[in-house]
Amino acid sequence: MTAQVSVDEQMRVLMRGVEYGDPNIQRTMEEDLRERLSLGKPLRVYCGFDPTSTDLTLGNMVPMLKMRQFQRLGHDVTFLIGTMTGLVGDPSDKTAARQMLTVEQVESNAQTWLRQVFRVLDPDKTTIERNGDWLASLTLAEVVQLASNFTVAQFLEHETFRNRMAEAKPLYIHEFIYALMQAYDAHHLKTDVQLGAVDQLFNIMAGRQLQRALGERPLIAVTTPLLKGTDGVLKMSKSVGNYVGLDEAPAEMYGKLMSIPDSLMPNYFTLLTEVPSEELAEIERGLAAKTLNPMEAKKRLARSVVALLYDDGQAEAAQAEFERVFQRREEPEEAQELPLALDQDGKASVDITLALSVAGVAGSRSEARRLLQQGGISIDGQPIKEAQVELAEGSLIRVGRHRFLRVVAADG
């Protein structure tokens, strides 16, 4: 399999969209990768993810997609769940030490992840590992031995730590250990390539250093840019709320992708789709020359991402739904149900503010009232002003831009 694709072609695919933040490192890694690919043997590739939250986002998908590319080229890919590293918490890119998680939290997060991983990766060709399996049993003597391969100065040079020192913020010993653990993972897995977001470069290079110190062949780091969130400004993250989850329904995912700033499109295309580079170039040219409607390009993007995570049919359906609901302002195909006790005519007179808060569409009755006052509520296309409304079975309540409720008869 590997032999069928030329090294040049592999390099072209694998180096698409990578980012190192340092041209020297990039050059070295490219050379090393080319050299190792030319041996013609499948490479051992891994990428670790710390189960610190319940859902994976499109941000996590960027390195996952890179894993998939390796996988398709016939390399051995391991999805490593950081059951141990997740406990400690990665200090990279953090201004303060992260809260340590419990074993239970980590395990439960890991479980939900496994459901999501295979939307991107081929389950038959992916090895799943948990680093707790080997890290947990290390003895203190072994940890000390491991630590002896690194110097404090190396860590203090790391930007994250340096900044923290400069700002007189706490810096804990266990945060140093994090990089050691990752290094040990790389050694344990006898890895040829470690993938990760570019903010992981320090940790990944620690693995390279350890392997070299142990007389092993040092791994090649392949790092991807951090994906910007849907706001187009900050890094995509759950805590900021500017994220798209891998688990989200196609229509929702499609909609969120349509709401990203235009400027983000090239970035998303490169990092989240497998649209060939030549086509991307064409799209960018079209956008620059204004011969291509940005909305059309974005639809293509949204469709591509949904198709990658689901399938073409669902992507088409998501697009159709989007066009129907948001472009033509027609009714959605599916809506959350609002069960109401109806009279014999199939109608009910209710206080809409109460109904919305009970249904959880509005956080409180006050919030529902505000929505009403601001003209944010309509029933079957008619904006309403009064809280007391007549609803019938099948009535469609639209709240704000994109929340819908369909009235159904309550049981009993």
Added chain:
RNA sequence: GCCAGGGUGGGUGAGUGGCUAAAACCGACGGUCUGUAAAAUCGUUGCCCUGACGGGCUACGCAGGUUCGAAUCCUGCCCCUGGCACCA
């Protein structure tokens, strides 16, 4: 253990006895516009009652206290951070 600084709404962060449901900014939400983009613009942004005027309740780490009145003063406690001491 000691010294110092600090704990305010989703976030940053004002406020040092009543004019404070708490400035400002950000975010978020809603309207107009529109391509669920950007920009613009108007508005909302603790909870509950009311059609509205208005009223009630809860809130500034926790628990008490002083006061007609406390986010603001006092006491105790908890937590965060830096430094020092102990270990050496």
